[in-house]
Amino acid sequence: MAGTGIETVVVDGLGLARGKRAQMAEEIEKLTADGSRPPCLAVVLVGDDPASASYIKGKRRACKRVGFDSVEHNPPATSSEAEVLALIDQLNRDDGIDGILVQLPLPDAIDPNVVAAAIDPAKDVDGVGPVNAGRLVMGEDGYFACTPLGILEILDHHQIEISGADAVVIGRSMIVGKPISLLLQRRNATVTMCHSRTRDLAEHCRRADILVAATGRPRMIPPDWIKPGAAVIDVGVTEVDGELVGDVDFEGVQGIAGIVTPHRRGVGPMTITMLLHNTLEAWKARSRA
Numbered sequence: 284m285a286g287t288g289i290e291t292v293v294v295d296g297l298g299l300a301r302g303k304r305a306q307m308a309e310e311i312e313k314l315t316a317d318g319s320r321p322p323c324l325a326v327v328l329v330g331d332d333p334a335s336a337s338y339i340k341g342k343r344r345a346c347k348r349v350g351f352d353s354v355e356h357n358p359p360a361t362s363s364e365a366e367v368l369a370l371i372d373q374l375n376r377d378d379g380i381d382g383i384l385v386q387l388p389l390p391d392a393i394d395p396n397v398v399a400a401a402i403d404p405a406k407d408v409d410g411v412g413p414v415n416a417g418r419l420v421m422g423e424d425g426y427f428a429c430t431p432l433g434i435l436e437i438l439d440h441h442q443i444e445i446s447g448a449d450a451v452v453i454g455r456s457m458i459v460g461k462p463i464s465l466l467l468q469r470r471n472a473t474v475t476m477c478h479s480r481t482r483d484l485a486e487h488c489r490r491a492d493i494l495v496a497a498t499g500r501p502r503m504i505p506p507d508w509i510k511p512g513a514a515v516i517d518v519g520v521t522e523v524d525g526e527l528v529g530d531v532d533f534e535g536v537q538g539i540a541g542i543v544t545p546h547r548r549g550v551g552p553m554t555i556t557m558l559l560h561n562t563l564e565a566w567k568a569r570s571r572a
């Protein structure tokens with residue numbers, strides 16, 4: 284936008300993620316120098332959805348690069364809920380497993396909330412179960428959803444003042460909208476949670492010092508909804524005509540936003556990094572137990 288004098292900083296989520304992963308790799312090398320086993324993440328993919336398979340591959344590759352082990356379980360799409368729960372039970376009991384991640388979406392016959400509740404809270408490194416969600420609400424320590432944790436890392440890295448800030452979150456899912464709202468509130472932001480029934484979304488957005496968009500509605504946030512200098516975190520990723528697009532008009536907010544995450548190499552790499560972080564913390568907690 285002409286005349287604002289703002290030079291928007293495009294967040295390098297991949298660079299930030301690489302830095303944190305390098306630190307983790309160094310830490311794990313030291314911690315396993317005595318021959319103890321490295322952290323191990325179990326990933327469960329029910330069925331063969333290609334997008335889910337590719338996410339799982341990325342997560343396992345990230346584990347390997349930092350020196351973690353990972354194991355994959357791939358029951359067929361026809362599996363019953365009871366069969367998936369039996370697998371979760373087996374992983375809960377396995378002393379060689381520190382974290383369990385069940386890739387979503389699950390086939391229609393399987394209730395994701397039932398599966399999430401079955402994961403041992405001490406291994407729930409994706410922060411999807413009711414115990415960790417409850418800890419988040421109660422202000423206690425726990426394993427919290429990875430995308431919101433990555434967003435906080437991004438804000439902190441860019442020294443965005445959270446305390447006292449007006450934060451507006453669009454979206455109220457259990458994996459992004461709800462947990463990031465609670466985490467920002469814990470850091471003393473004044474948080475407004477918006478969703479598809481919110482009246483006058485534009486007005487809410489215009490007073491946001493921190494705007495988190497997690498709707499999956501391509502480019503639904505135009506430049507004139509952005510407060511000059513705001514930190515704009517675009518979580519949304521949607522494929523449109525073979526191209527990935529965010530919720531925010533990325534080009535349009537240049538010169539208005541203080542910082543903005545690109546829809547590629549923005550929030551995504553930090554999500555995986557915080558999964559590794561949670562797995563490392565779970566491993567440390569188990570080693571101490």
Ligand code: NDP
Nearest residue numbers: 430454455456459478479497498499518519520550551554
């Ligand atoms: P959900 O579909 O679970 O939630 C979308 C939310 O957006 C809902 O709360 C919905 O409101 C709200 N919403 C939809 N349309 C509008 C609208 N027109 N105005 C205001 N609010 C609206 O999505 P997720 O939270 O799972 O994911 C959101 C996006 O983030 C997706 O594009 C997903 O791919 C991406 N994502 C990216 C990640 C990453 O690491 N980069 C990680 C996780 C997600 P209501 O509740 O009223 O229906």
